[in-house]
Amino acid sequence: MTVTEPHIEEAKKDITFRVFRFNPQIDSKPYYDDYTIQVERGITVLRSLNYIKEHLDATVSFRAFCQAGICGSCAMRVNGLSKLACTTQVWEVLEKCREPNVIKVEPLRNLPLVKDLIVDMDPLVDKMKHYSNWVESTMPEEKMGKKEFLISEEEFLKYDKATDCILCASCVSECSILRANSEYVSPAVLLKSYRMNSDSRDAIHDVRLAELVKDHGVWDCTHCYRCQETCVKSIPIMDAIHGIREDAIERRGMKDTSGSKHAEAFMSDIEKKGKLVEATLPIRTNGMAWTLKNLLPMAMKMIVKRRTPPPPPLVKPTKGIRVFRSMFREMSEHVREDHKSHNK
């Protein structure tokens, strides 16, 4: 178990684990308990917690099972960052300690707390169900088991990485928008929806997509990339989120929701002027009534400070716009050709 590298100065250290404690049945508020143990280089955070539970305090509660980064049970925040306790070595996180040799261990964020380091995964499961994140088969019941369902390699490569998800909820814990609104779909659910909607065996693509574009869905992601950065399986979650958006625009058009209208504005402004016409962006995204109601007070402040974006006629096209436009349109031809050959 112990990895000893003689050239490294210390192979053993006294480490304090500052563990978040809260039992809602007894405690009025959360607190932290410190447990100091001698840890050898190569030991994981989970092994340390197991040692604490076995030898120092049996009441510390956490969830763990496989101890090999496969089951996803032991996700928790180590020094503030959501990760698997079983694949996180103590030595790895030592340099990120605010206090030397004190490692803070806390439960995941954005999910209800059950006790100490254990969170309730039910809200995540409920969202998975809400978006029907399983293959609803196109094959009639009577043919099942009699006929093979062949998947091309090209198709599988589209969602290969997404299938690596072990539902540990580290991304859920790090999500900026979920923290701001618990109704938000959440990154893990979007990843799974993307995976299902890319699967040719699935029959409910359009139904699922219609649900994904509603409020608290795919358009509410604010592109902070925290989900992707924290993913314990290095899954490019933002590619999946952008993939759903791309699909929504292709299948449902650019005038479908405020999110797609907002995205469309970038495309059309770049083609017309080479730059963004910010003054009318709120109107094009949400309409005049919303803009007046929500942004008028601020627009007044901005006028006073002379920081309003110029009205469309005063946005000068970028230098060399004619050639740029013809190149942009040439690429539009390429995209049309791609779609034709893709649909064949």
Added chain:
Amino acid sequence: MKRYAYYLSCINESMTKEVDRSIDLWQKDLGIELVKMHESTCCGGSNLDYVSPKHFALVNARNIAIAEKMGLDLVVSCNTCLMTIRSAKKKLDETPELKQEVNDILKKEGLEYRGTSDVRHLLWVLIDDVGIDAIKEKVKVPLTNYRIAPFYGCHILRPSKVLGHDNPVEPSSLDQLIEALGGKTIPYEHKNRCCGFHTLLVAEEESLNVAAEALEEAIREKADFIVTPCPLCHTVLDGYQAKALKQAGDEKNSIPVFHLSEMVGLALGYTAKQLGIKRHIVT
């Protein structure tokens, strides 16, 4: 004098004009020259990449190719432009067929994307090229006694596979700059968190909740001001500040938010008026 191709971000041409104005004041003081790229176009603002990945590649290959023609690295002062253009560069460098397709079109303008110019944030240029010691030497009005909350913003840190300059968990470049200018950085949990800008028009309530948390921590920690290297973060944290704090139940506090370029300008002896700080919503 080290020269760079300076990319003109849409927002700095419209709502946050003070960014480029302040950089123009001090760039020569620090021995750098930012040559403006008047032919460059909008990068797509983290939206064009999924609306049309191929247009996204074309537009940004062209932006970078203009810098390559000048023989210079491309420098930006907006986080999202940085992340977007670097993402396109990564995609072009990893996909030869895409690069070829794009270059066939770029021929029309006599341009070619080769992948020879780097795409960098102004903050990185200050730290890596100008250097902390040279900056310290130029300081005329040290920011002594100022407690400063460094708000990095997302797209100068994440995705780290695209950005790769700072550690996305414990970034340090902005802290180093603050210290070089004589200021004191405060421990700030929200330094690597999100401002909520990209959903302001689509999920305003959520965006303002995100912004309010960052503002509240800086206020609680008694920072004198927040500084950010991104004009989009600035727009939320300054322009939407009153609305965000009100939504969080705070109608009495406020905190100034400075652009990176203004903070440098102040330490180099320029006045708040010269730097355009009076144009902020919170002053």
